[in-house]
Amino acid sequence: MQGITANLNQHIGIFKISKINNPSMQRRKFLKKSSLTAVGALSTTALASCKTKTSEDENARNAPMETKSPIRPIAIATWNVPNSTAAAWKVLKEGGTSLDAVETGVKMEEADVNNQSVGKGGRPDRDGHVTLDACIMDSKGNCGAVVYLQHITHAISVARKVMEETPHVMLAGKGAEQFAFEQGFDKEDLLTKKSKAEWLEWKKEAKYAPVINIENHDTIGMLAIDKNGDISGACTTSGMAYKMAxxxxxxxxxxxxxxxxxxxxxxxxxxxxxxxVKTVGSFLVVELMRQGRSPQEACEEAVNRIIKNDPNYEKIQVGYIAINKNGETGGYCIHPGFSYRVYTEQGHENIESSSFL
Structure with missing residues (x-):
């Protein structure tokens, strides 16, 4: 050190001390780079000062970060579906798993014939058939799905059976229906009088043009964290009304x-x-959170990706909700009108999502 100091005292040079990016600063999309340039002779005192400053910086970096206490248990769902989140919360409150909670929660909407976007009573396709899609995913990364499922109210439960009872991830159409019957699900007529009457009225003109927020909700997606901190999710729908078969x-x-x-x-x-689908949206949101975005920031960026690539974005509606490991939540959409329901120890509330427009 003495040799280095003597050498520095004999020569005048330019030294640049670059700040090291701190990986804990995760909420910023872009990290500003800055540098401080010192011109002149560095004395032994100045060098010692730099050494002390470096030690302080290292100590600060190595110090444990202060984190908020995780919010758990918690259930969150797309749209204002208080019966669903209340059912999920009951499971969580009694010590049940997040997987049981999300399945129980969305089943409430699948069984509600007044909800014409999922399960029994869902609006049919152009040919008058009610076809259901659903998927479920647990904390271990296991998942199951069904597509174009007919005659079974609880598509989400069939999806769970696919996950737990088969080596597959997804079953479709007649194969999914056959599997459901083998698992003991009852065959039902999903087309209610109300949905049938509306379909017959639609057939008079048969012009399909999706209307933004035509109803209170469409797809029901739910996420939950149980008391052990494990996260699961479920998603169920009857799809677009009067869609192509x-x-x-x-x-x-x-x-x-x-x-x-x-x-x-x-x-x-x-x-x-x-x-x-074009942006693999839900995966994108989670990956953005992995990179340090908050749930809210991640949802906003995912919506922005859609807007960036679609010049006709004003004619469509997309919304996301997200939750991170600490139980922090977020939601964002293109058009106003989307909301999401949250249930925690602190209360049960419906939150109006912020929107791009």
Whole structure:
């Protein structure tokens, strides 16, 4: 050190001390780079000062970060579905798993014939058939899905059976229906009088043009964290009303309609599925949280990706909700009108999502 100091005292030079990016500063999209340039002779005192400053910086970096106490248990769902989140909360409060909670929660909407966007009573396709899509994902990364399922009210439960009782991730159409019957599910007529009457009225003109927020809700997606900190998610829908026969959107597709990473958090989507699939939206939200974004920031960026690539974004609606490992939540959409329900020890509330427009 004395040799280095003597050498520095004999020569005048330019020294640049670059600040090291601190990986804990995770909420910033871009990290500003700055440098301080000192011109002149560095004395022994100045060098010693630099050494002391470096030690202080290292101590600060190595010090444990202060974190908020995790919020758990918690249940969050797309749209204002208080019965669903209350059912999920009951499971969580009694010590049940997040997987049981999300399945129980969305089943409430699947069984509600007044909800014409999921399960029994859902609006049919152009040919008058009610076809359901659903997926479920647990804290271990296991998942199951069904697409184009007919005659079974609880598509989410069939999806769970696919996850737990088969080596597959997804079953479709007649195969999914056959599997459901083998698992003991009852065959039902899902087309209610109300949905049938509306379909017959639609057939008079048969012009399909999706209307933004035509109803209070469409896809039901739910995320939950149980008392052990494990995260699970579920997503179920009857799809677009009067869709082309065979059409499948984002809801049953792991990574698009739903994604969970137990180390990071989870996300689920609602709205026009085609746009969500193009950006693998729910996976994107979780990966953004992995990179340090908050749930709110991640949802906003995922919506911005859609807007950036679609010049006709004003004609569509997409919304996301997300939750991170600490139980922090967020939601964002293109158009106003989307909301999400949250249930914690602190209360049960419906939150109006912020929007791009």
């Amino acid at each position: 065979g059409r499948v959107g984002d809801s049953p597709i792991i990574g698009s309609g739903l994604f969970v990473d137990n180390e990071i958090g989870g996300a689920t989507a609602t709205g026009q599925g085609e746009e969500i």
